[in-house]
Amino acid sequence: MSIKALKGFKDILPEEAAVWQRIEATARDIFHRFGFAEIKVPILEKTELFARSIGEATDIVEKEMYSFTDRNGESVTMRPEGTASVLRAFIEHGLHVRQPVNRLYTIGPMFRHERPQKGRLRQFHQLSVEALGSEHPRLDAEVMAMAALLLTELGLTASLEINSLGCPACRPAFKESLVAYAKARVGEICDDCVRRSDTNPLRVLDCKNEQCRIAFREAPSILDHLCADCRAHFAAVEEGLGALAIPYRVNPFMVRGLDYYSRTTFELLSGELGAQSAVGAGGRYDGLVAQLGGPALPGIGFAMGMERLVLLMQQAGEGQAQLASTVDVYVAALGEAAGKAGFRLLHELRRKGVRAAMDHEGRSLKSQMKQAGRLQARYVFLLGEEELKRGELVVKEMATGEQTTVALPGNTGAWCETVAGKIGL
């Protein structure tokens, strides 16, 4: 039995990698338009970083992290999400003293030891975006608008849902009234929700169980419990989205899985991801930087799941492998002497920026032509013993089948000048 990839770890084959490249290129372009700069951070961090940021009591920290003891006896963890690492780097290098507001993004793999299913892997990839240093609600709207624009430019549609989770001033009271509401209905709600009302009360709000949904339909709403500041902030976020004409829906039942969120939270949802629905999600985390030992700076960010984007693009027909040509010129040589000359020609072409390919196996011309067709070469440079003798080269344009004979000067560099000039490369 040959060795296979680990459960939940996937190879991205060349054909699919093309889709990934398109997503990354589009994302970078848009992020740069919005003034975000890339930051590259390690994928291995001290375990404590995640425990402190994501929250000790979350599923991620409790049972999903790839943690191990390093050779020096220290507990380290393969990052389960990007924000903690980016904030650590932000604090460690004092980026806030350079400019008042920092806009950062990072792209890369994350690791969570879960049971894989559609749209969920153990190693997955995120586009992770953070804006630090401003609590202006317009920033919230701007960040959401950027996320939405990315989807649009990838040819995808998703619906934006927003909510506010309040702040340390108003959330505790809400939590209490919600717990009280749940406790009074232990008989009607699922076992999970009974458990949740102790461990993570807000989560009862987005339980998928039909009974629970009914039971919590009349539950206290966070939006009615917001303090004056949070209420004003949320209203201004809505106003900002309105100003940019970004469609959205307020969903008071939306909750986030990570502890650090405050005030604005949002999700970009799609119905085409199996049991998963979020392509992207994020929110504000105003206390987090300070909590990690940095300055008391507010922040907001989001993450997009790249595998989920790929899934959506494939379903939208955007994931088709482009039939673009992978080579400009295929050098077909016949015989040892022509092979040697063709090999020099091949490298000359490449040095001039031409995508060129050649076969070294001494195959028949027919088979070389076939290969050229498969690579969708625009031109074949045919070099046989006869051409070599006469100092010529046959240039065939594959699309039309048209062939012209080109005279070769004495050295390969000049050949390419002549040939490339002739065919307009």
Place this chain on the structure above:
RNA sequence: GUGGGCGUAGCUCAGCUGGUGGCAGCACCGGGUUGUGGCCCCGGAGGUCGUGGGUUCGACUCCCAUCGCUCACCCCA
């Protein structure tokens, strides 16, 4: 951690109530064209039927176990 579905060629899959694994499609290689691709025609190569046991004269087929994949719960991007 819990449950359902599925494991036959590189890929997609036929294979009936057990009786020798398929001229199957795509892909690959060669030929038809002594030096010309795509389309067409002909030929070729490619398999521990996931693995291990059991039942049987005989198992791809039935039973058990195991591994893997997958979907869902949980959770989340």
